[in-house]
Amino acid sequence: MSKIHIPTPLRQYTGKQSTVEVKAGSVAEAMNALVAVHPELKRHLYTDEGKLRAFVNLYVNDEDIRYLQKEATPLSDGDNISIVPSIAGGSAQSAVKRGI
């Protein structure tokens, strides 16, 4: 089993779970398993063309998959996958001010 760490902004799409365990041989398989269980995550993580969004990084343990074998990166039992989106907050003011 591998553990996928869900960042705070995306937990609303995983029923508030902070980690999701999946059985998968590669990062792609793990992510497919994740969005199969939590389909709402998909549009936040992938573009309409199915590409991982540019502001979302995936790590296996502490390595960025862009410097491993990207989504084909193999997983071993007990590996941790982290989804790390960019966050901009410094005071949580601007989003509120813009009213979005």
Next chain:
Amino acid sequence: MPAITEIPVALNKDEILRYSRHLIMPEVGMDGQQKLKAARVLCIGTGGLGSPLALYLAAAGVGTLGIVDFDVVDYTNLQRQIIHSTADVGRKKLDSAADKLTAINPFVNVQKFDMRLSSENALELFRDFDIIADGTDNFPTRYLVNDACVLTGKPNVYGSIFRFEGQASVFATKEGPCYRCLYPEPPPPGLVPSCAEGGVLGILPGLVGVMQATEVVKLILGIGDPLIGRLLLIDALGMKFRELKLRKNPDCPVCGAHPTVTKLIDYNEFCGIRGEEKSVSNGVPEIQVEDLKRRIDAKEDFVLLDVREPHEYQICNLGGKLIPLNDLPTRVNELDSSREIVVHCKMGGRSAKAVAFLQQAGFSKVKNLAGGITAWSERVDPTVPKY
């Protein structure tokens, strides 16, 4: 390591006493304290991150502290922006912050820059400083600070927060990666968390801002292992700290071998924020709060739909039917499309999305309450609290 100006600076008797707990540590000592005094650090923003950051840097004896801000202190800032106090509400953040910094340490030369950091002023401003500490709160400024740091060769001491989570790193050193190596592109505006999902634990920017201050001081002193090439993830709820490896991207558009960004660009455009999106109405039919009041008083038949979150409803409400925006697709069958519907949220942004969604779902008599419950509080009923 940044090239700190090597002007010999002497410490007087008062300063020696003030910094004695630094001076008796061999890692700092007289040499280190003089480096701190010679250092020029620019803090972008005096908000959640900038407050503790600037306070600690002033206390530590950083000789020149530049602060950039254009904002005014308001009540909702006080929950986390600890450099400002209740009596400062309504004052310029810059003036409020400068008073506190000078009060903590009169030996610090506090330089105020009353401006919005922009592509027009950033390079010139950064040139006069050794280290830039990024305490801003939006993507366009994040990318602007990063690119200006790369172009001027100044380290970018980075911190960012969201709700219970933080990130910290040191970007744009000669040997290390920059923010664009980590995130080549910003998220499109529609996917940025809305005010319903926003908010922040007030203590978290304290934690992250102090980490930034620590990194600034380490860079100046040239001691320890700076957060170069490492992204620290802070989870305040689990109180867990994780560290990820960051690499310099050889194809990075700013700091790579063949950069395509060689001058500052339009960062609002880069982040997909166009002028018209600042208006939150996005063209859906609107109703003003005064008109809503009149229709309620006249007991006209319509449904008031509140698309905020349940915890916001608890803060204040207008007695509307509560269906949070995210739940609307699955609960749309609870609404009667033959009746007139007025949709509201906090400020009108989410409800405009809800109106657009309902129109697509075949509802024709739907209107957005312009300005939301905030406008209601301001213009109709001031007993309704603002948040």
